[in-house]
Amino acid sequence: MQKDNQTQRAFGPFVLSLEEIHPHLLNPNLKETDVVRLIHEMSTKFTVKRDQIADYVQDDDHVSAYASLYLPTNIPKLHFLLNKLPDEVLNDLSSRPFIDVGCGPGTFSLGWSLLFEKTPSEVIAVDTSRKMLEQTTKMLKGFFPDVKLRTESKYHQKNTDSVLFFGHSINEMGTYKAQDLIMSIDPEYVIWIEPGTSELFKELKKLRANVLEHYDVLYPCPNATACPSEWCHQVLRTGHELDVERLSQLASLDRKILPMAAHIYRKKRAQPLSNDATTIRYINETKFSFEYEVCYLENGVNTNAVIEIQKKQLSKAQEKAFKNADVGEKISFSVEKIVQNKLRVRLEEEK
Numbered sequence: 001m002q003k004d005n006q007t008q009r010a011f012g013p014f015v016l017s018l019e020e021i022h023p024h025l026l027n028p029n030l031k032e033t034d035v036v037r038l039i040h041e042m043s044t045k046f047t048v049k050r051d052q053i054a055d056y057v058q059d060d061d062h063v064s065a066y067a068s069l070y071l072p073t074n075i076p077k078l079h080f081l082l083n084k085l086p087d088e089v090l091n092d093l094s095s096r097p098f099i100d101v102g103c104g105p106g107t108f109s110l111g112w113s114l115l116f117e118k119t120p121s122e123v124i125a126v127d128t129s130r131k132m133l134e135q136t137t138k139m140l141k142g143f144f145p146d147v148k149l150r151t152e153s154k155y156h157q158k159n160t161d162s163v164l165f166f167g168h169s170i171n172e173m174g175t176y177k178a179q180d181l182i183m184s185i186d187p188e189y190v191i192w193i194e195p196g197t198s199e200l201f202k203e204l205k206k207l208r209a210n211v212l213e214h215y216d217v218l219y220p221c222p223n224a225t226a227c228p229s230e231w232c233h234q235v236l237r238t239g240h241e242l243d244v245e246r247l248s249q250l251a252s253l254d255r256k257i258l259p260m261a262a263h264i265y266r267k268k269r270a271q272p273l274s275n276d277a278t279t280i281r282y283i284n285e286t287k288f289s290f291e292y293e294v295c296y297l298e299n300g301v302n303t304n305a306v307i308e309i310q311k312k313q314l315s316k317a318q319e320k321a322f323k324n325a326d327v328g329e330k331i332s333f334s335v336e337k338i339v340q341n342k343l344r345v346r347l348e349e350e351k
């Protein structure tokens with residue numbers, strides 16, 4: 001388990017190796033060739049044969065293969081998202097019960113505990129698959145023997161203090177079920193990290209509009225007004241431990257560039273929130289500038305526009321950072337002028 005000091009802000013990122021996960025798999029004796037074959041099979045079901053999607057959650061081998069690749073490569077998405085939050089919110093999050101809906105092998109319950117360097121007051125792991133719940137228990141207790149863990153195949157109980165988390169599960173259960181859970185559990189926070197596809201975004205946008213009746217948005221939108229975008233998602237560029245990289249190469253799956261739709265909502269407070277702008281699409285790098293589509297506040301409403309950041313205002317280090325930047329970063333800027341429908345901007349210190 002490594003901490004990369006270069007990118008370490010509030011915490012992490014944690015990079016888990018297969019070697020570390022291995023003893024905690026339901027089937028630790030699965031051969032690499034079998035893991036690769038099963039991952040191939042699963043990824044076809046995730047994309048093409050979606051009617052057979054439930055198959056990967058039903059036996060020790062599939063669950064272990066899923067965990068081998070997706071658990072270590074999904075956790076960095078959580079790190080990316082939590083790093084967008086102010087310390088005050090992080091401190092508040094860390095002490096709350098964590099309800100992990102569609103927990104799978106325990107990916108984000110483990111990620112949450114590793115990133116905060118302690119387990120939440122309670123982890124409630126929810127999954128319709130008994131095998132996944134078995135895997136979550138083995139995985140989480142393997143890393144954190146004292147964790148207060150409850151596993152449930154369904155959970156609708158009111159838990160107003162909690163953080164309700166969906167990790168690639170709204171995509172499977174649908175937004176109606178997700179909304180129903182949000183309404184019955186009535187948590188303080190709702191967080192989702194879902195696939196960054198345009199089809200799912202259309203559904204998530206409707207869910208967002210309903211959630212905003214009772215919640216403020218902490219990320220990615222500048223405020224809780226309507227979403228003007230047709231397809232807003234983030235793109236994390238990351239690396240993994242060598243044995244995980246090897247597995248993703250053998251499975252021919254790129255797990256270094258990770259598109260996702262990641263959102264955080266908090267119960268409405270008296271004072272409405274507004275954030276800086278967020279990059280929502282990388283457009284181009286020219287000799288003189290970087291161009292992004294951003295979502296920012298104009299006259300109090302979320303607005304999309306293309307911005308041009310001229311390189312002459314950037315230090316060498318900032319320029320390098322922009323070359324490798326993720327999509328979904330928060331930035332602050334003032335507009336200097338409008339050139340051919342683009343906003344030429346000056347970057348400012350983030351508030």
Ligand SMILES: C[S@@+](CC[C@H](N)C(=O)[O-])C[C@H]1O[C@@H](n2cnc3c(N)ncnc32)[C@H](O)[C@@H]1O
Pocket residue numbers: 057070071074101102103104105106107108126127128129132153166167168169172173177
């Ligand atoms: C793609 S996996 C995601 C696992 C994990 N959260 C991750 O991101 O690595 C989706 C999980 O959602 C579970 N699931 C699907 N529909 C569900 C529902 N209605 N309630 C609870 N879990 C569900 C599946 O069994 C599966 O384990």
